[in-house]
Amino acid sequence: MxxxxxxxxxxxxxxxxxxxxxxxxxxxxxxxxxxxxxxxxxxxxxxxxxxxxxxxxxxxxxxxxxxxxxxxxxxxxxxxxxxxxxxxxxxxxxxxxxxxxxxxxxxxxxxxxxxxxxxxxxxxxxxxxxxxxxxxxxxxxxxxxxxxxxxxxxxxxxxxxxxxPIDSYMKAVRDTSGIKDFGGLKLVIDAGNGMEGIVLPKLLQNADCDVTPLFWEPDGRFPNHEANPLKEETLAGLKQKLSEIGANLGVAYDGDGDRVGFVDEKGQHIPGDIVTAILAKRMLQDKPGALIIYDVRSSWAVREEIENAGGRPLMWKCRHDLIKKKMHETGAYFAGELSCHYYFANFHVTDNGDLVLLNMIQIMLSEGKTLSELAKPIMRYFHSPEINF
The missing domain is CATH 3.40.120.10 (Alpha-D-Glucose-1,6-Bisphosphate, subunit A, domain 3)
Incomplete structure (x- = not known):
């Protein structure tokens, strides 16, 4: 040649x-x-x-x-x-x-x-x-x-x-979540100057909730803080605004929008594995007896909560490529990681922060509980935070 x-x-x-x-x-x-x-x-x-x-x-x-x-x-x-x-x-x-x-x-x-x-x-x-x-x-x-x-x-x-493809994406996400009502909740959502700033206005358009936006203007210089919901220091502004206005829920996205973290009404950051357990119970209402994957760093409580809800828990290696492959192999319906990645088999076996938000809102409304009330009984063991940023 x-x-x-x-x-x-x-x-x-x-x-x-x-x-x-x-x-x-x-x-x-x-x-x-x-x-x-x-x-x-x-x-x-x-x-x-x-x-x-x-x-x-x-x-x-x-x-x-x-x-x-x-x-x-x-x-x-x-x-x-x-x-x-x-x-x-x-x-x-x-x-x-x-x-x-x-x-x-x-x-x-x-x-x-x-x-x-x-x-x-x-x-x-x-x-x-x-x-x-x-x-x-x-x-x-x-x-x-x-x-x-x-x-x-x-x-x-x-x-x-x-x-x-934002309009068709919005419809697909909302249809998949099944959300009909936002219950008038008061939300503070921090996009961290990341890409969620182009999604959230349309995702929440005409929703019956009161949203306070923080840093929704996409800006790759990240002028306010690093867009990483795993780091407590990046949540300071969110917690302050949550306290100031008495909001029901604080939400923080990472830079590209595939990870989402939550702060409860008391200003406490809820770890990703606890969120996995909360979401898993809702997923099992959609598909009783389903296989649910959680990663090896998760609290023992996650497995117990999945079993108590009638699901089949499977502990697996962390990393999104490994979890997605395992979901395809086993037919798992849902998976969650301590890193705040959450995966949905009914949405192309992909991780999606927007679906997580809509499902969390529905859980709070259907249970009639605050996020702190949902999380407290699950946070029953000593907890080690995610350290691999």
């Missing part, structure tokens, strides 16, 4: 790709030192080369480097022959939905989740929005991208600029 048959010759590549940016199930690094336009172009091409998708959904979060990275990702995927549907700004949960809604064989979203502003990254998925590591391991993906030996494709893919 001659060098002329390569679209990109080795000598034209300006840097090796740092292998440390390839994490267990996604790609993250500092911009532009580790993640830049050349790097993501090669990763996008390498991924399209392995999966050979006919259609790839792409999008981005609100980070400053997002638009230029997304443009080169589109070009990389199209140069490999795949058509591209660009949904532009999106939460990760809405991106998962779009991959399924458009029946795409692959997806790439530009996001570094809750990481500080100097970071950016990629979350890659295959059919059904399953994690990329189900299709190609990161060592192999790194090798192909780093070598950069890409042959000229027989065709260049076409680009479709789809409007953000």
């Amino acid at each position: 001659t060098k002329k048959r390569h679209l990109r010759r080795r000598e034209a590549i300006i840097q090796h790709i740092d292998s440390s940016i390839f994490k267990a199930y996604d790609i993250r690094g500092t911009y532009p030192e580790q993640i830049n336009e050349d790097v993501v172009y090669r990763i996008a091409r390498a991924y399209a080369q392995k999966l050979k998708p006919s259609v790839t959904v792409v999008g981005r979060d609100m980070r400053v480097s997002g638009p230029s990275l997304l443009e080169t990702i589109r070009r990389g995927v199209m140069d490999e022959g795949s058509d591209v549907i660009d949904i532009d700004m999106t939460t990760t949960s809405m991106y998962y939905y779009a991959v399924n809604a458009f029946n795409a064989a692959a997806g790439i979203v530009v996001t570094a989740s809750h990481n500080p502003e100097q970071y950016n990254g990629l979350k890659l998925t295959g059919t059904g929005a399953a994690p990329s590591v189900d299709f190609v391991n990161n060592d192999e993906l790194h090798k192909i991208a780093d070598e950069g030996h890409f042959m000229q494709s027989t065709r260049v893919g076409k680009l479709e600029n789809a409007s953000e």
